[in-house]
Amino acid sequence: MMPVVQLLRAALKHAGNRPPRCVVQTTSAAHGVRTHASSCTDGDKPKVLITGGLGQLGVGLAKSLRRRFGKFNVILSDIRKPPNHVYKNGPFIFSDILDYKNLRQIVVNNNISWLVHYSAVLSAVGEHNVALAKEVNITGFHNILDIATEHGLRVFVPSTISALGPSSPKDPTPDLCVQRPRTIYGVSKVHAELMGEYYHQRYGLDFRCLRYPGIISADSQPGGGTTDYAVQIFHAAVKSGQFECNLRSDTRLPMMYIDDCIRATMEFLEAPEDALVSRTYNINAMSFTPQDLTREIQKVLSDFKVTYNVDPVRQAIADSWPKALEDSAARQDWGWRHEYNLPELVQTMLTHITLGNKLASAF
Numbered sequence: 001m002m003p004v005v006q007l008l009r010a011a012l013k014h015a016g017n018r019p020p021r022c023v024v025q026t027t028s029a030a031h032g033v034r035t036h037a038s039s040c041t042d043g044d045k046p047k048v049l050i051t052g053g054l055g056q057l058g059v060g061l062a063k064s065l066r067r068r069f070g071k072f073n074v075i076l077s078d079i080r081k082p083p084n085h086v087y088k089n090g091p092f093i094f095s096d097i098l099d100y101k102n103l104r105q106i107v108v109n110n111n112i113s114w115l116v117h118y119s120a121v122l123s124a125v126g127e128h129n130v131a132l133a134k135e136v137n138i139t140g141f142h143n144i145l146d147i148a149t150e151h152g153l154r155v156f157v158p159s160t161i162s163a164l165g166p167s168s169p170k171d172p173t174p175d176l177c178v179q180r181p182r183t184i185y186g187v188s189k190v191h192a193e194l195m196g197e198y199y200h201q202r203y204g205l206d207f208r209c210l211r212y213p214g215i216i217s218a219d220s221q222p223g224g225g226t227t228d229y230a231v232q233i234f235h236a237a238v239k240s241g242q243f244e245c246n247l248r249s250d251t252r253l254p255m256m257y258i259d260d261c262i263r264a265t266m267e268f269l270e271a272p273e274d275a276l277v278s279r280t281y282n283i284n285a286m287s288f289t290p291q292d293l294t295r296e297i298q299k300v301l302s303d304f305k306v307t308y309n310v311d312p313v314r315q316a317i318a319d320s321w322p323k324a325l326e327d328s329a330a331r332q333d334w335g336w337r338h339e340y341n342l343p344e345l346v347q348t349m350l351t352h353i354t355l356g357n358k359l360a361s362a363f
């Protein structure tokens with residue numbers, strides 16, 4: 001038999017490992033399903049599920065969330081096999097957002113309280129495969145909404161500059177304005193913004209949405225968007241000293257360094273409910289053209305050369321997007337501040353990629 005002291009220790013350890021305590025109450029029915037709002041009480045750590053976690057943004061966000069809430073409180077998921085370093089660094093599971101039953105099982109079995117919904121088909125790939133974009137970005141999103149409502153989750157869904165169109169004010173684009181995007185990706189993001197806001201009013205869903213600019217990262221590759229050139233250009237500059245750009249040299253778009261994007265997401269996720277006047281906010285950092293970016297890179301790598309071979313699909317998409325986002329509400333309501341402008345972005349990206357390449361070739 002276990003001695004009393006050992007039993008007490010085991011009980012205390014068990015209490016320390018208990019999943020977050022949740023208040024469960026029944027609310028009205030969504031889609032005929034009885035819903036349970038289980039919001040975590042103050043002081044409890046959330047249990048977070050990230051969908052589409054193996055894309056450009058998920059692994060970086062998981063790393064920051066794990067630092068804050070603990071390794072085992074953040075589960076990455078995707079339909080692809082993770083690379084070894086991701087698999088070894090914390091919980092990873094298969095989850096196809098189109099499989100409602102499996103998604104629900106994951107949420108229930110892991111006592112999920114926050115859902116970060118990153119699965120998506122981005123702008124350029126979406127235009128080449130509208131059926132897939134419709135399925136993943138709209139049908140998949142419906143599954144997320146219903147499961148989040150049914151289980152009282154806080155749900156974060158990124159929107160994008162893509163949710164704006166040629167008739168939107170462009171420089172800067174306010175939070176509230178005409179939205180008539182010309183891509184299936186953009187249409188699906190407007191749908192997500194509106195459905196999330198509707199579910200918030202109708203069922204009390206804690207829906208949170210940020211319109212991200214194009215995101216630039218050194219360690220992860222972009223997944224088929226129109227702003228991808230702004231990541232690829234850095235790798236080409238370091239590797240070969242030349243780059244063929246698929247957008248016109250004067251195409252000005254809003255962009256953000258990944259660290260700012262991740263910090264914004266974490267701060268917004270943790271913002272108190274009563275601070276949020278809106279459910280969807282613009283966040284802005286910098287805007288530049290391929291020509292501006294080339295000049296800034298040439299300050300460090302003076303021999304770097306860029307040529308242009310414009311992709312008409314991507315160019316038409318970029319021409320319909322904002323040049324800058326107006327984000328004063330995010331700054332006022334929950335304290336958003338960006339840290340990286342163009343010079344810091346270029347220094348940081350070149351340093352990371354050069355160091356990464358040196359380390360890789362040393363092994």
Ligand SMILES: NC(=O)c1ccc[n+]([C@@H]2O[C@H](COP(=O)([O-])OP(=O)(O)OC[C@H]3O[C@@H](n4cnc5c(N)ncnc54)[C@H](O)[C@@H]3O)[C@@H](O)[C@H]2O)c1
Nearest residue numbers: 052054055056057096097118119120158160212214215223
């Ligand atoms: N990266 C950017 O510049 C940017 C800008 C604005 C908004 N966003 C938004 O942020 C989110 C994350 O973007 P990202 O750049 O990491 O995207 P990404 O394209 O790099 O990754 C998307 C991930 O979704 C996964 N996925 C596809 N179908 C799925 C399915 N049926 N079930 C589960 N997962 C599936 C893919 O395997 C992929 O890993 C997306 O919603 C995107 O719209 C990104």
Ligand SMILES: C[C@@H](O)[C@H](N)C(=O)O
Nearest residue numbers: 122123160225226227
């Ligand atoms: C802007 C963003 O949504 C994505 N990087 C795209 O270009 O599609």
